[in-house]
Amino acid sequence: MSTSPETTIAGALTPHHDRCFVCGPCSPAQVELDLRCPGEEGIVGDVVLDARHQGVPGIAHGGAIAAVVDEIAGSVLTRLGVRFVTASLTTTYHAPVMTGERLTCSAWIESTVGRKRTVVVELAGAAGRVVTGRALCVDVPEEHFTRLGLGSEVTDLFGR
Numbered sequence: 234m235s236t237s238p239e240t241t242i243a244g245a246l247t248p249h250h251d252r253c254f255v256c257g258p259c260s261p262a263q264v265e266l267d268l269r270c271p272g273e274e275g276i277v278g279d280v281v282l283d284a285r286h287q288g289v290p291g292i293a294h295g296g297a298i299a300a301v302v303d304e305i306a307g308s309v310l311t312r313l314g315v316r317f318v319t320a321s322l323t324t325t326y327h328a329p330v331m332t333g334e335r336l337t338c339s340a341w342i343e344s345t346v347g348r349k350r351t352v353v354v355e356l357a358g359a360a361g362r363v364v365t366g367r368a369l370c371v372d373v374p375e376e377h378f379t380r381l382g383l384g385s386e387v388t389d390l391f392g393r
């Protein structure tokens with residue numbers, strides 16, 4: 234748990250389910266991710282992709298980076314209590330992300346139109362910006378999950 238006065242995502246979402254592919258402690262690919270909420274909206278943090286996430290040896294896999302972008306974008310919304318799914322995700326790779334490289338991230342809501350929210354995620358290394366992601370997230374009713382046979386194990390996760 235962070236000792237900063239900022240709210241941590243882990244604290245805000247606890248108990249978060251432990252099998253999440255990106256952030257879950259039971260995931261063999263769990264990404265080192267430390268997200269904080271400096272204000273009313275948006276989040277900042279640190280992320281490190283390691284050898285489990287490489288594509289080209291020594292360089293983080295673009296798909297792994299996209300998963301992290303989706304996770305961070307989703308965290309912006311879940312902390313606001315928004316029940317959503319990602320409808321579309323675009324990831325622009327400005328420069329290689331080396332495995333073991335510590336990145337800073339920042340993410341915020343760029344626009345809200347009806348049920349659609351666009352969340353921007355920026356990742357930067359010591360030399361500057363490396364990735365810009367945009368997630369189009371669509372608000373969904375609880376029935377989106379219950380009609381799939383999913384219950385409170387999913388619906389209770391939002392808004393923590």
Ligand SMILES: CCCCCCCC/C=C\CCCCCCCC(=O)SCCNC(=O)CCNC(=O)[C@H](O)C(C)(C)COP(=O)(O)OP(=O)(O)OC[C@H]1O[C@@H](n2cnc3c(N)ncnc32)[C@H](O)[C@@H]1OP(=O)(O)O
Nearest residue numbers: 246303304307308311317318319320321347349371390391
């Ligand atoms: C499971 C969520 C995560 C749980 C988190 C728990 C807490 C965890 C804590 C920590 C953060 C973790 C963060 C994790 C993040 C991961 C998020 C995911 O991976 S979500 C799984 C992958 N995504 C799907 O499974 C969607 C599948 N697609 C659908 O279900 C539907 O297509 C859906 C709901 C997106 C839209 O279907 P409709 O029938 O409800 O609505 P229509 O009318 O089609 O669309 C609404 C509006 O959106 C536009 N739209 C829909 N899809 C679009 C697209 N691909 N591109 C552009 N626009 C699109 C449409 O044009 C429409 O716009 P107009 O209102 O007319 O202006």
